[in-house]
Amino acid sequence: MGVSMITGRQAIAEVAQAARGQQRALDELDAQLSELRTQQQALLHQRAEQLRSLAKLRIELLETGASGSLDRAEAEAAQWLKQRDAAAALVEQQIADAQAGLDALERERAAQVERLQAAADRLDTAEAAAQARLASDAAYQSQLERAHEAERTALHADEKATEREQEQVTKGSRYQADPLFMYLWQRGYGTADYAARGLFAWLDGKVARLIGYADSRLSYQRLLEIGPRLRAHAERMQQRAEAEIDALRALDEAARAADGIPALDHACDQEQEALDEIDQRIDAVQQQLQALREQRALFASGQDAQSRAAIDQLAQALGASALKALERAARATPMPEDDQLVANLVEIDRQQRRISFLREQTETTRAKQQERLKELTQLQRELRQRRMDRPGSEFDDKAMVAMMLANFVNGLLDRRSLLRGLEEQYRYRPPRANPAFGSGSYRRGSSWGGSGRGSSGRGGFGGGGFGTGDGFGGGGFRTGGGF
Template identity: 30%
Template sequence: MSIRGPEALASLDEAMRDIRREEDEISKRLARSAERISKIGETEAELFRQLAQLRLDPAVQAELDGRISQAEVKARDMLKAHARNLSQTEKELAAIDGALARSTELRAAALKELDARQAELKALAGRMGASIAKEPAFAAKRAEARELAEVAAQSMRKTEQAEGDREQKGKPYREDPLFTYLWERGYGTSGYRVNTLIRYLDSLVAGLVRFEKARPNFAMLNEIPLRLREHAERQIGNAQQAEAELDALETQAIDAAGGKPIREALEAIHARIEAIDHEIVLAEDRRDDTAGALAGLSEGKDPAFADALAALAAGLGREDIQTLLAEARRTRTGQDDTIVAQIDDARTRIKDEDSETREQKDRLKTLAARRRDLEDIQWEFKKQRFDDPRSTFREERLVGDLLNDFLRGGISAATYWGQWQKSQNWSAGTTDWGGGIGLPNNGRGRPDRGGGFTWPDSSISGSKPRGGGFGGGGWNRPSGGPSPGGGFSRPRTGSQGTRKSGGGFTTGGGF
């Protein structure tokens, strides 16, 4: 059973909401833990006061009590300010989440409207398709476009083969350090300029590796793919020009048949969706920064909070206080033992809180990285218009087991996105209004021109949308998907900047 584009995107949106929800929950747990640690510190301070009352004379006791109280007052004031900052940041994050939810709803509504308009277009094409397909000018231009597209496809296949040969056959040359040394120095070319001694020594090396014979072969392996790619690019340009001319003829036919309002409505919907997507990116980046700030506050990284705890810890860590505790341990009285046991218990609880906090901090970092990975995937998904109502996916596991594997860190973001690309197709009964000749749109491998205008298979083109370019590779150009280096094209406007995790996180909990 296939999955339609809007439903697929909705599943990714739901996964994103789950990640954000767990991030919020962990941040709150961390904040509560930090608050508990501060309260335990205050309890420990009170226990030292009680111990001082039992073991010290009034003058020393008053001095010690004053130092502890001073540290407590300073810590309490700082902690109040920290709590206010924490509350304000939580409110900001909630407001951003609300804005993202509204944008997602608006976008889903726009996709439904797009689906309805595309149905109107399909009905129109059914009425006029046969007549326009028989018009001599259109038929000639379509034949020309298809012929040029095939020429471009053949040129690209030859280029790919030559590039493969360059990689495979050139490997022995590149792995030979002596050959590489001479090649990089430009030995045997007009650019080779060294003194007489070096020239003589290099000539011995050249004779050893038979450089004079090997050099032209390696040069040809490198040069041929470059020339073929230049030729292929020119052929692609010719094919795309013919396609544009075919589009113009179809637009004229559409408008003449009364389809201009539909076409303009589709263009307006796509413009609206792009505007929403822009706002989503900005909101996601604001959220990323705000979530990072909240995590810092929750983890106690706020300078004021850290200073507060440090001041209290410093007060309780003074040498005279530690001496007081050590002497109380050496003597055996009921009251001393009870207070010392309570102090030990307080310190044990702080250690336990610290241990749990470290785990929660690691989990929060993992979730933040996974969220940004999913934002990258959603960006590519929308950029290639995989969420279009005509887009379908053969593999149901993309929103099931494979999604869970990605969220748990079992597969990288690039691998998961690659599975989406492999599974995607355009539903039967539609074809791009470029004549179904297999041309890409701006290198993105998706319906694009004219607001996503399409014709049914039975009307004009008799083919599917040009979703995959040649060989399913969109002309084999790096496009909307991950770059050869494994990155994504989503812009990052926040302080986090561009970043890529390798997908190697191992997560637990909800994912």
């Protein structure tokens, strides 16, 4: 069975689905934390009730006003919790509104992607038709052959010049390392520039004969001269090649203009700009949702200001010295009326420790889930920015993409590693038009050693001829380019 591929749009949809699943898991953890918080508050109230009952059994301690302080603390705690519930309800409504807005934007984006796909298809169809026409145009094919031949000649000339320049460095160093040879060379011995007379000329001649300077000078001179001549020739061939390629590019551009391709190209750009604007709005809403969910997490875990005030108020009252003394006395007395109340307090303590442990574990899990959701959201943003859902984008192995996403969600793969894995799987396959057609196969300044003029716009070097894609991370849906 062959490997099943997946389109770029399908792959990003898989990421979005994983993000939604992560959000559902996060919602469940928030609900669990909220329930644990409610249970913890209920245990505080149960503890207060048990201590009230103990106080009624010991009338003498009622005179301290301990029971009254509990009533006041519970009343104040109730007010704090009422404020907390109102604030939490507002955050929930804001989350619902933001999520509804995000869902609407995602639907708008899907529709815009369809419009962009249609524009890209029209552009690709027109480019393919122009290419087919030029492929059978004798004048165009003749110019194409001249461009190819000029390029081959320029490449060969550049290789020969580079080879001789390297040879000049290698062989020239041996001459330059000989102090006697360089002494005579620098004085111009054996040339019309040599000016020494008398004894100095006699001594220089003796040295020249001793080291065989005459033959070495001619060899070194040829070594120094041939490199620049070959490089000058290579530069002339490069200029000739560029002129032929410019002529080919002009034919490309004329054919594009005749078929209305620039207008289709511009329409594609406009659809891409509209998609970019939607993506910016999606990013803004996602950031807003992240901030709101962090607020909800505080309410769910009881870490918001109102919940902390309510718990602190009641805990402070329960820790009052009079109530502590009451509890110690109840534990020490043999009175049977106290036994059940004390047993209840012991059970409440045990439940409080259990809930505290569960809350700690749940909050730890939630923090990991929250970080994973943030990573998934960032991954969606990066995939969109890199245009990995543009028409013609696909991934080689659907099962591999699914496995990498699963490993990422489960914490076995980080975002950078996932992106690298997706890059290896990614392919861009234009449906019809050939991005290397005509002048699109040339990259000025990089094929040969000259400085060139760099990459320029569509239909020329770097633009891909009839393929005008910008590659991975570049802008827009195009029929050419790569990852």
